[in-house]
Amino acid sequence: MQKKTVEIIGAGLSGLVAANRFAQLGWKVRIHERNKDLRMFGAGIWIWESGLKTLETVGAYDQAVANARVIREWQIRDPKDRVLMSRRATPDDRLMLPPRADLYQALIDRAMARKVEIITSSEAVDVSGDGTTVFADGSSRKADLVIVANGAHSRLREQILGTKWIDYGSEIGIRMLIDERPEDNKDTLIEYWNGNWRLLYNPCTDGRNYIFLSAPVNDARARRIPIDSDLWVEKFPGVRNLISRFQVDGRWDRLVNVKCRKWTEGKVAIVGDAAHAMPPNLGQAANTAFINVMALAEIMSKPEAMQDVAATLIKWESQQRSITDHVQWWSYLYGYVLGRCPPMLTGLRSGVLRAVSRTGWFDRNLNKGARYVPDGYVATDARNS
Numbered sequence: 001m002q003k004k005t006v007e008i009i010g011a012g013l014s015g016l017v018a019a020n021r022f023a024q025l026g027w028k029v030r031i032h033e034r035n036k037d038l039r040m041f042g043a044g045i046w047i048w049e050s051g052l053k054t055l056e057t058v059g060a061y062d063q064a065v066a067n068a069r070v071i072r073e074w075q076i077r078d079p080k081d082r083v084l085m086s087r088r089a090t091p092d093d094r095l096m097l098p099p100r101a102d103l104y105q106a107l108i109d110r111a112m113a114r115k116v117e118i119i120t121s122s123e124a125v126d127v128s129g130d131g132t133t134v135f136a137d138g139s140s141r142k143a144d145l146v147i148v149a150n151g152a153h154s155r156l157r158e159q160i161l162g163t164k165w166i167d168y169g170s171e172i173g174i175r176m177l178i179d180e181r182p183e184d185n186k187d188t189l190i191e192y193w194n195g196n197w198r199l200l201y202n203p204c205t206d207g208r209n210y211i212f213l214s215a216p217v218n219d220a221r222a223r224r225i226p227i228d229s230d231l232w233v234e235k236f237p238g239v240r241n242l243i244s245r246f247q248v249d250g251r252w253d254r255l256v257n258v259k260c261r262k263w264t265e266g267k268v269a270i271v272g273d274a275a276h277a278m279p280p281n282l283g284q285a286a287n288t289a290f291i292n293v294m295a296l297a298e299i300m301s302k303p304e305a306m307q308d309v310a311a312t313l314i315k316w317e318s319q320q321r322s323i324t325d326h327v328q329w330w331s332y333l334y335g336y337v338l339g340r341c342p343p344m345l346t347g348l349r350s351g352v353l354r355a356v357s358r359t360g361w362f363d364r365n366l367n368k369g370a371r372y373v374p375d376g377y378v379a380t381d382a383r384n385s
């Protein structure tokens, strides 16, 4: 029997997880990346239980987390170093922080081992519902399924009229790795807030830790490259030992939210940041993409799926929307409460957050995406390896 074919546009994390899962389920997979090399921008990445289960299923877990720190707790602290929120991880509700480069390489290596065809310098310029993709060099290909995984600023999404809105938000962010020192904490993520400025410390690997900074978009001083360390010491004097190790280069990014009118058009499905980018408040955007991609592979691999691909994709979207909307909404709410609170209300905000974050309701909602069991999850002994 002929294999079913899928063309995937974009070799980011979402595209590569999709490539692996579809290949694993017997599809012939081709993935296109517009850049001439496969490279991953960024420092570390929070991978929660749902994401780790995905990596186990596609066989990338061991390599992806080989150098990762196992995180015990995520804390939010106010300028007086008081803990506003604490979220603990456990062996059944894990959080790990691999370097992005390790995660990316693990997914590439598994894809290559599965004979996924990875084509670089291949930019898709148009997709249509009949499964045709047109490329910048004028060539075109037709497949049983097209997966658009080309990031938050996807033009292909616009072409199939998927974009409902993009919120460019009020924050910018920058990521960097810093050298580790013996006194650095090794298992707790600490998110310091002062007004609308944030400094997030992430223990990452043996030797390097990951820092994320965010600031209001209109703060010209915060936006400087090289980073204005004096400003960050003024905001967070208690962690000047981290700030003294800041890298001088890097890039400030606008932290965007993307909402789609729809994720599908005929034989085309939109996934990952192209479908639901969200600011990195809960560290769940990529994890949510993994959940959705796993569900897509599962539903599309059912024998009856090919009888009506468009209807199957609509079903997939309706299944996955609620968990995605939930994570996106909580991420937005979090960003709003912590990042946009007027200065005169920060005392009140801290009190409310401290009280509410101890409730079961808050815990369940904040962590719904992180604890979600992806469709098609295959339990392995990865957590013991």
Ligand SMILES: Cc1cc2nc3c(=O)[nH]c(=O)nc-3n(C[C@H](O)[C@H](O)[C@H](O)COP(=O)(O)OP(=O)(O)OC[C@H]3O[C@@H](n4cnc5c(N)ncnc54)[C@H](O)[C@@H]3O)c2cc1C
Pocket (backbone or CB within 6 Å): 009, 010, 011, 012, 013, 014, 015, 032, 033, 034, 035, 044, 045, 046, 047, 122, 123, 124, 125, 149, 150, 151, 152, 173, 174, 175, 212, 253, 271, 272, 273, 274, 279, 280, 282, 283, 284, 285, 286, 287, 288, 289
């Ligand atoms: C500061 C920051 C921290 C974050 N931290 C976390 C975290 O801790 N945990 C978490 O779960 N998420 C996190 N995220 C979100 C996470 O990084 C993204 O959700 C994830 O990387 C999105 O992957 P993607 O593959 O959907 O898109 P992208 O990573 O944007 O990949 C898209 C790929 O498509 C390629 N491409 C674009 N257009 C075309 C085209 N026309 N043809 C071919 N190729 C094309 C691009 O070159 C790129 O390689 C964070 C985001 C930010 C900004």
